[in-house]
Amino acid sequence: xxxxxxxxxxxxxxxxxxxxxxxxxxxxxxxxxxxxxxxxxxxxxxxxxxxxxxxxxxxxxxxxxxxxxxxxxxxxxxxxxxxxxxxxxxxxxxxxxxxxxxxxxxxxxxxxxxxxxxxxxxxxxxxxxxxxxxxxxxxxxxxxxxxxxxxxxxxxxxxxxxxxxxxxxxxxxxxxxxxxxxxxxxxxxxxxxxxxxxxxxxxxxxxxxxxxxxxxxxxxxxxxxxxxxxxxxxxxxxxxxxxxxxxxxxxxxxxxxxxxxxxxxxxxxxxxxxxxxxxxxxxxxxxxxxxxxxxxxxxxxxxxxxxxxxxxxxxxxxxxxxxxxxxxxxxxxxxxxxxxxxxxxxxxxxxxxxxxxxxxxxxxxxxxxxxxxxxxxxxxxxxxxxxxxxxxxxxxxxxxxxxxxxxxxxxxxxxxxxxxxxxxxxxxxxxxxxxxxxxxxxxxxxxxxxxxxxxxxxxx
Numbered sequence: 001x002x003x004x005x006x007x008x009x010x011x012x013x014x015x016x017x018x019x020x021x022x023x024x025x026x027x028x029x030x031x032x033x034x035x036x037x038x039x040x041x042x043x044x045x046x047x048x049x050x051x052x053x054x055x056x057x058x059x060x061x062x063x064x065x066x067x068x069x070x071x072x073x074x075x076x077x078x079x080x081x082x083x084x085x086x087x088x089x090x091x092x093x094x095x096x097x098x099x100x101x102x103x104x105x106x107x108x109x110x111x112x113x114x115x116x117x118x119x120x121x122x123x124x125x126x127x128x129x130x131x132x133x134x135x136x137x138x139x140x141x142x143x144x145x146x147x148x149x150x151x152x153x154x155x156x157x158x159x160x161x162x163x164x165x166x167x168x169x170x171x172x173x174x175x176x177x178x179x180x181x182x183x184x185x186x187x188x189x190x191x192x193x194x195x196x197x198x199x200x201x202x203x204x205x206x207x208x209x210x211x212x213x214x215x216x217x218x219x220x221x222x223x224x225x226x227x228x229x230x231x232x233x234x235x236x237x238x239x240x241x242x243x244x245x246x247x248x249x250x251x252x253x254x255x256x257x258x259x260x261x262x263x264x265x266x267x268x269x270x271x272x273x274x275x276x277x278x279x280x281x282x283x284x285x286x287x288x289x290x291x292x293x294x295x296x297x298x299x300x301x302x303x304x305x306x307x308x309x310x311x312x313x314x315x316x317x318x319x320x321x322x323x324x325x326x327x328x329x330x331x332x333x334x335x336x337x338x339x340x341x342x343x344x345x346x347x348x349x350x351x352x353x354x355x356x357x358x359x360x361x362x363x364x365x366x367x368x369x370x371x372x373x374x375x376x377x378x379x380x381x382x383x384x385x386x387x388x389x390x391x392x393x394x395x396x397x398x399x400x401x402x403x404x405x406x407x408x409x410x411x412x413x414x415x416x417x418x419x420x421x422x423x424x425x426x427x428x429x430x431x432x433x434x435x436x437x438x439x440x441x442x443x444x445x446x447x448x449x450x451x452x453x454x455x456x457x458x459x460x
Contacts, residue, residue: 006251007288009038014076014289023071028060031075043251044086045224048258052082080289086254087281089263092238095124097179099172101206103199103234104214105226106187109242109268111140113214114184115147116268116276117240121180122152129178131171132157133164133202134186144184151273154178165201172206183208191226196233203234211236212265215253217243223252224259231260241279242268325418326386329378373406374414380404389418 013034020027032053039049056078065074100117102110111134118128130148132155134140141157148155156171168183175181185202188195203211213236215223230236239260241253244267257264264279378386380403385392392400392415401408 006038006042009034009041010289013038014079017072017075017079020072023060023075025061028057028075031060031079032057035079039251043255045251045255045259048086048255052086056082080285083289084281084285086258087264087285088257088261090281091265091279092263093265093278095121095126097126098209099181099183099206100210100212101183101185101199101203101208102212102214102240103185103230103236104187105191106137108187108214108216108219109240110134110187110214111143111147111184112271113240113242113266113268113276114144114182115151115153116266116273117182118148118153118180119151119273120266120276126179127154127177128180128182129154129156129171129175131155131168131175131181131183133167133171133183135162135164135167136186136188140184140186147273164198165205168202168206191229196230199234210238210265212238212240213260213262214240214242215256217241217253217267219252219256224255227256227260231262236260236262238263238265240264240266240268244269324387325378325381325389326383328418328421329375329386370413373410374417377401377404377406377411377414389415 013031016034017023017027017031035056036049036053039052040046059078059082060075063074063078065071069077102114102117104110114130118130121128128151130144130153132141132144134144141159145155145157147153154175156167156174158167158170161167164186171183172181183202183206185199186195211234213227213230215227227236227239239257239262241257241264264281267277267279267284269275269277377400380400381392385396385400397408397411397415400411404411
């Protein structure tokens with residue numbers, strides 16, 4: 001996945017800071033060098049890397065941690081804040097009638113992003129129309145037409161017309177009663193004068209509310225200069241980063257964001273029309289650094305209708321490893337709603353660890369079906385077996401299977417899943433910042449990440 005190498009290296013650096021008995025200038029200098037190597041290897045602009053690490057060193061040596069916060073945690077917090085500044089602002093997308101012009105080079109994912117945008121707005125109750133203004137790529141017209149059918153959007157294009165400005169004028173008129181009109185403009189293999197001139201003419205006619213630059217996350221160092229030129233000549237209001245599920249380094253796109261000083265509106269995380277996320281810098285960085293997606297996790301908890309008291313009790317047991325089949329049954333019962341299991345997994349730190357593959361929706365659906373079977377199996381267990389799973393032997397497995405009407409293999413699979421879950425959750429046990437942050441947010445009732453003191457402050 002894009003940025004997987006960066007994510008893994010950042011986690012290694014954070015672990016190195018945490019293991020340091022004392023954080024002095026030597027340790028800070030070593031961390032700075034590691035960070036420079038990591039960021040440069042990920043294709044992030046040299047000037048940005050130098051500025052970021054210089055600031056990190058200055059702050060880590062001159063600033064004092066708040067009362068009760070360890071120096072190690074304070075350095076991690078500074079690292080978080082400086083990387084956050086690199087990512088810029090959160091999405092500025094508004095749910096209202098508007099015209100959106102998509103611009104960018106060939107192969108960046110403009111046409112697919114147009115479809116994803118259309119589906120996003122349709123889900124918000126807006127009528128959506130797509131206009132095919134790419135007159136240079138032969139397959140562009142038919143691709144956008146097919147996508148419009150797929151997402152149930154209106155479509156306008158003229159395969160015979162070669163003047164994109166005329167297509168836009170006619171399209172806007174034809175779709176004048178549509179809430180959100182999205183224009184898919186032409187691209188080129190490189191940023192040429194004729195492309196920039198064409199986009200300028202289209203923009204003058206369309207007068208879009210948003211002009212969004214579509215950038216491929218796998219682009220290298222050239223992403224920044226190209227984005228800057230596009231902004232200077234055409235003027236863009238935001239960015240869509242595509243192909244975040246790819247294998248590129250991703251630093252070029254991050255550099256472009258920082259150079260532009262423009263917000264990222266969305267990120268594309270796959271080929272399907274649903275693989276599209278509103279960009280939230282804090283969420284993105286938390287996952288990148290292995291802190292988990294706290295905000296998403298709390299949203300899942302709310303959707304599962306779990307009270308703060310129940311949440312804290314479950315989290316304490318899960319993260320301590322001191323939980324049993326009864327606890328697991330109660331958690332599974334709460335998360336039995338379709339789709340919640342997938343959301344829960346993706347919000348945990350382990351979901352973003354190097355080597356953990358992305359799990360598709362079909363797999364989560366199968367997992368939810370499996371959980372229903374397991375709950376049936378547990379309904380045939382005694383109170384002692386639920387409280388003390390270690391007493392379950394071959395004889396008890398046979399009895400439980402008969403009582404639940406399920407084969408013995410299902411009982412054995414349940415026990416295997418239970419033991420595996422306890423083993424995997426050891427990854428979270430050592431994540432002091434994540435656990436502390438969860439407790440602090442539940443106590444305050446604030447489900448955002450604004451209070452950075454809770455990110456890595458102090459010990460439990």
